[in-house]
Amino acid sequence: MIARLGNVLYWAGCGIAVLILIFAALLTTELKSGQKWNALSVALMAVVPWLLGLACRYVLAGPRRRR
Numbered sequence: 001m002i003a004r005l006g007n008v009l010y011w012a013g014c015g016i017a018v019l020i021l022i023f024a025a026l027l028t029t030e031l032k033s034g035q036k037w038n039a040l041s042v043a044l045m046a047v048v049p050w051l052l053g054l055a056c057r058y059v060l061a062g063p064r065r066r067r
Helices: 002-030 032-046 047-060
Strands: none
Touching: 002 032, 002 047
16 A cells, blocks of 8 residues: 555656646746756756655555565
8 A cells, every 4th residue: 555655656746747847848938048047957856856756656665576
């Protein structure tokens, strides 16, 4: 049951990362060419929730058993 919670947290992190990437894409359309690095930094922030979700899945899933 706890492994399922890890999967849910992982997918929630992926969803938040996608929302941040969409925001960064919308931000690039509104900025001038000299300010594109701001959108790139926002896009790089999408890695944080993805990695947190991945860590939660790894910790909560526990060691994999061999059959």
